[in-house]
Amino acid sequence: EWPVGQEATWKTALKANDVDEDDVQGVANTIVRHVTTSLARQAGNMDTIAAYQATALSVRDQLIKRWNETTSYHTARAPKRIYYFSIEWLIGRSLDNAVLNLGMKNTYEDASRKLGFNFEDLLNEERDAALGNGGLGRLAACYIDSMATLSLPGWGYGLRYNYGIFKQMLSKTGEQLEAPDPWLDRENPWEIARLDVAYPIRFYGNVEPVANSDKAVWSGGMECLAVAYDTPIPGYATKNCANIRLWSAKPVQGFDLNSFNAGNYEASVHASSEVGNITQVLYPNDNMYQGKLLRLQQQYLWCSASLQDILRRFTKLELPWTQLPDYICIQMNDTHPTIVIAELMRILIDEEDISYDQAWKITTKVFAYTNHTVLPEALEKWEVSLFEKLLPRHLQIIYRINHDFLQQVAKRWPNDNDRLARMSIIEEGTPKYVRMAYLAIVGSFKVNGVAELHSQLLQATIFKDFVEFKGRDHFTNVTNGITPRRWLLQCNPELSALITHSLGSEAWLTNAQLLKNLIPMAEQKEFRKAFDIIKQNNKRRLAEVIEQELGITLNPRSVFAAQIKRMHEYKRQTLNIFAIIHRYLEIKKASPADRKKIQPWTFIFAGKAAPGYYIAKLVIRLIVNVGKIVNNDQDVGDLLKVVFIPDYSVSIAEVLIPAADISVQISTAGTEASGTSNMKLALNGALLLGTVDGANIEIAEDAGEDQCFMFGYLNDQVQQVRYNNSYNPTPLEQRSPELAAVFKHIESGAFGDAGIYDSLLKTVYEHDYYLVSNDFGSYLAAQKLVDELWGGDPEEWTRKAIITSCSMGDFSSDRSVQDYADGIWGVESERVPDN
Numbered sequence: 001e002w003p004v005g006q007e008a009t010w011k012t013a014l015k016a017n018d019v020d021e022d023d024v025q026g027v028a029n030t031i032v033r034h035v036t037t038s039l040a041r042q043a044g045n046m047d048t049i050a051a052y053q054a055t056a057l058s059v060r061d062q063l064i065k066r067w068n069e070t071t072s073y074h075t076a077r078a079p080k081r082i083y084y085f086s087i088e089w090l091i092g093r094s095l096d097n098a099v100l101n102l103g104m105k106n107t108y109e110d111a112s113r114k115l116g117f118n119f120e121d122l123l124n125e126e127r128d129a130a131l132g133n134g135g136l137g138r139l140a141a142c143y144i145d146s147m148a149t150l151s152l153p154g155w156g157y158g159l160r161y162n163y164g165i166f167k168q169m170l171s172k173t174g175e176q177l178e179a180p181d182p183w184l185d186r187e188n189p190w191e192i193a194r195l196d197v198a199y200p201i202r203f204y205g206n207v208e209p210v211a212n213s214d215k216a217v218w219s220g221g222m223e224c225l226a227v228a229y230d231t232p233i234p235g236y237a238t239k240n241c242a243n244i245r246l247w248s249a250k251p252v253q254g255f256d257l258n259s260f261n262a263g264n265y266e267a268s269v270h271a272s273s274e275v276g277n278i279t280q281v282l283y284p285n286d287n288m289y290q291g292k293l294l295r296l297q298q299q300y301l302w303c304s305a306s307l308q309d310i311l312r313r314f315t316k317l318e319l320p321w322t323q324l325p326d327y328i329c330i331q332m333n334d335t336h337p338t339i340v341i342a343e344l345m346r347i348l349i350d351e352e353d354i355s356y357d358q359a360w361k362i363t364t365k366v367f368a369y370t371n372h373t374v375l376p377e378a379l380e381k382w383e384v385s386l387f388e389k390l391l392p393r394h395l396q397i398i399y400r401i402n403h404d405f406l407q408q409v410a411k412r413w414p415n416d417n418d419r420l421a422r423m424s425i426i427e428e429g430t431p432k433y434v435r436m437a438y439l440a441i442v443g444s445f446k447v448n449g450v451a452e453l454h455s456q457l458l459q460a461t462i463f464k465d466f467v468e469f470k471g472r473d474h475f476t477n478v479t480n481g482i483t484p485r486r487w488l489l490q491c492n493p494e495l496s497a498l499i500t501h502s503l504g505s506e507a508w509l510t511n512a513q514l515l516k517n518l519i520p521m522a523e524q525k526e527f528r529k530a531f532d533i534i535k536q537n538n539k540r541r542l543a544e545v546i547e548q549e550l551g552i553t554l555n556p557r558s559v560f561a562a563q564i565k566r567m568h569e570y571k572r573q574t575l576n577i578f579a580i581i582h583r584y585l586e587i588k589k590a591s592p593a594d595r596k597k598i599q600p601w602t603f604i605f606a607g608k609a610a611p612g613y614y615i616a617k618l619v620i621r622l623i624v625n626v627g628k629i630v631n632n633d634q635d636v637g638d639l640l641k642v643v644f645i646p647d648y649s650v651s652i653a654e655v656l657i658p659a660a661d662i663s664v665q666i667s668t669a670g671t672e673a674s675g676t677s678n679m680k681l682a683l684n685g686a687l688l689l690g691t692v693d694g695a696n697i698e699i700a701e702d703a704g705e706d707q708c709f710m711f712g713y714l715n716d717q718v719q720q721v722r723y724n725n726s727y728n729p730t731p732l733e734q735r736s737p738e739l740a741a742v743f744k745h746i747e748s749g750a751f752g753d754a755g756i757y758d759s760l761l762k763t764v765y766e767h768d769y770y771l772v773s774n775d776f777g778s779y780l781a782a783q784k785l786v787d788e789l790w791g792g793d794p795e796e797w798t799r800k801a802i803i804t805s806c807s808m809g810d811f812s813s814d815r816s817v818q819d820y821a822d823g824i825w826g827v828e829s830e831r832v833p834d835n
């Protein structure tokens with residue numbers, strides 16, 4: 001056991017570092033030790049930043065201990081492991097979450113108070129780890145939290161971008177400006193650099209076939225290293241600690257001095273800085289594909305390094321390769337990691353001497369693929385020429401995969417050339433493309449969508465041919481979920497305390513289904529009162545932040561309606577802002593007596609637009625400028641406020657979500673795969689104002705339709721309406737006179753120079769692909785129902801809010817991850833024993 005030295009000395013030393021969970025002085029000791037040693041400061045010279053850093057390092061010590069125990073335990077037991085590959089990890093802050101999951105929040109609060117600091121202030125010193133765009137990246141973060149909490153043997157793999165999602169600022173005229181997010185400028189206390197864990201990665205180069213075999217030799221080109229950085233992720237109420245391993249690109253030692261730039265020192269230094277580029281920055285697109293070479297380099301570096309790491313762990317077991325699928329499963333979060341399929345084939349064939357057919361048998365039992373969108377502009381397809389240049393061997397393998405696959409298709413459907421063309425992994429034409437989703441389906445044993453409607457749509461539309469070929473069982477649904485630790489316990493401590501008190505235990509935090517036992521409490525006046533006071537407190541807390549940061553005074557008695565998500569035409573922030581302008585015009589028209597009958601609303605927007613997405617940026621500009629007019633109009637007063645909160649982030653969401661009364665989820669039916677802010681808002685007691693789309697449908701089913709305000713055209717009507725909009729257009733005036741009036745007002749220059757919004761309005765005047773004009777009337781009608789309930793029966797409102805919140809048990813990411821574990825991964829809980 002003890003490799004060197006004396007066992008007794010080791011044991012005493014290990015014990016000396018232990019801190020009991022409720023040992024306030026012990027925790028204070030570790031904080032001060034980090035100030036004076038790790039941070040090299042004098043004890044007296046400790047500002048809030050230093051206090052945060054030292055506290056974070058002290059928490060990190062706890063995490064690392066658990067991480068080590070988990071790793072040893074899993075190494076000894078050698079269970080099947082799950083690896084979650086995601087190109088985005090939208091973690092946000094870690095300190096509060098970590099102390100809560102460790103069950104040490106009180107201890108840390110007490111220790112920091114005794115050292116002269118307010119723990120809340122320390123929390124606010126932390127920068128968000130924002131290595132993601134939106135739902136997809138935050139989903140990965142929720143899933144790793146659940147994997148740890150369920151004690152599953154699993155790791156996440158991703159990229160350590162030096163720059164996360166850009167910082168959003170607004171110009172004086174309301175335009176989005178983007179600034180870099182150099183989040184690593186300050187030391188990141190949550191990561192552990194593993195400079196010894198590094199793998200070589202090749203790009204470009206040449207391929208030489210090996211005679212009489214499936215093998216080839218890939219050599220030359222550019223080599224670099226992927227270096228590992230680990231972020232431990234503690235589970236809740238378990239010792240288990242998961243890991244996110246992120247890769248950073250580094251030049252390989254002695255880079256190119258011999259081959260490529262012999263005698264040219266400056267050029268070789270330049271080349272090494274090119275390598276560093278690979279993991280510089282996260283691509284800022286959400287639901288939008290952009291075929292950049294650097295992005296493919298990111299994908300390959302990440303996938304190759306992760307796979308080498310996984311295979312190294314497997315080889316230590318000294319088992320035959322045929323048993324690989326019994327020990328590992330790789331879940332691909334969208335198509336971004338699909339190249340890993342070809343990479344496993346390459347390693348097995350070229351480096352491990354396995355035949356092509358045998359390698360394919362193994363490979364297709366390892367991978368599962370989650371699709372996150374049906375939007376055509378988001379589907380990845382790489383130009384063959386670019387692919388061939390960067391990854392020549394992988395292209396050969398993909399051609400072989402496609403060849404074998406199409407032969408099987410041709411055998412089943414002889415002389416069906418249309419089908420072959422439709423299903424080919426290679427899209428023929430000029431230029432040719434590699435269709436990554438098709439490769440992902442062919443190389444996986446399971447494919448899933450992220451909500452019921454979405455999974456049905458996949459099978460009925462974009463993957464229809466593949467359902468016919470692979471069979472229904474190849475496809476399934478796993479509805480998304482969110483972690484109740486961050487999205488209730490952490491962000492809404494008062495509601496959490498009420499729930500724990502009323503249920504008499506904290507068990508709901510690991511079994512969210514228990515929440516439904518509180519539904520009967522909705523009938524009790526006392527409980528409603530307690531629930532309502534908490535909502536009021538959260539609204540006041542948000543109002544204070546908005547007053548401070550934006551100088552806008554909110555009316556906490558108004559309906560707080562939140563639409564907080566990426567800016568995108570399909571999500572229809574347009575529908576919302578046009579309805580706001582309509583409401584504004586109604587208020588202006590009303591007599592002072594009639595105004596008294598109008599219900600007060602506060603519309604809150606937050607979200608980033610991709611830097612190259614002109615229309616989405618124009619919507620931001622319109623929202624900001626409507627806010628400037630409406631918020632300062634004496635006639636309007638308290639009846640209407642419009643707030644655009646800049647630089648939306650996980651930590652801003654944590655303040656916004658508990659304060660919302662209404663959750664605005666109004667995507668065109670059939671476009672939002674799932675949505676996850678709909679779940680977070682409902683869990684915190686916001687009523688759903690939404691279309692029949694994505695997970696809204698399941699939320700409304702579980703909460704009960706009586707609790708929700710649903711409206712708009714249904715998915716199966718959308719095609720027809722869209723067709724009519726394009727081919728049998730009627731004037732906007734006829735489709736929606738109310739919207740026509742709104743457009744007239746915008747065009748009059750009410751919100752900035754006439755003309756600036758023309759290209760935005762044109763998308764609705766012509767084609768109206770997203771059915772904004774068609775759904776406008778029913779959206780106004782749904783808002784009217786909200787008005788009636790808010791003004792007419794506040795008790796009933798709170799009742800519905802309680803029922804909604806307590807019906808969200810199914811949307812815990814613990815349920816989602818357990819579904820994946822049972823239905824796809826075939827992995828089981830491996831809980832580190834308590835002692």
Ligand code: NTF
Binds near residue numbers: 371372676
């Ligand atoms: C997003 N997809 C979807 O647009 C959301 O509806 C969904 O909730 C999240 O994924 C998580 O599943 C993407 O970001 C992508 F990349 F697929 F476009």
